[in-house]
């Protein structure tokens with residue numbers, strides 16, 4: 001999990017996903033909005049793409065026939081969960097609303113899940129299927145690939 005602040009200034013347009021259409025290389029990606037300031041209503045819209053969309057395609061050059069969903073985080077704790085190995089995503093820029101001379105910000109939490117790393121991987125000693133001792137939790141998430 002990490003916190004991502006996207007900032008747009010008069011001289012720089014902030015893009016939450018400058019890499020264009022992509023997958024994060026995990027099993028699930030979850031994004032939660034913490035706050036935004038001075039952001040237009042059409043800023044930071046996430047598009048969800050069929051896996052046939054080409055990686056790196058800019059948000060405004062996507063094949064709309066391959067878009068399977070759109071979501072915009074507008075309010076505190078608005079959350080989106082993507083099965084990362086079944087869908088790609090892209091995000092439009094953050095645009096300042098009232099005063100273009102004033103900066104615009106968007107703060108999100110980004111959470112990834114993945115299966116534990118295999119033996120020999122640098123993360124393997126830190127991964128486990130053991131439930132947390134005090135707060136055990138499991139989440140059943142539907143998948144398009146499961147029968």
Ligand SMILES: [Fe+2]
Pocket residue numbers: 017022023024029089
């Ligand atoms: Fe991503």
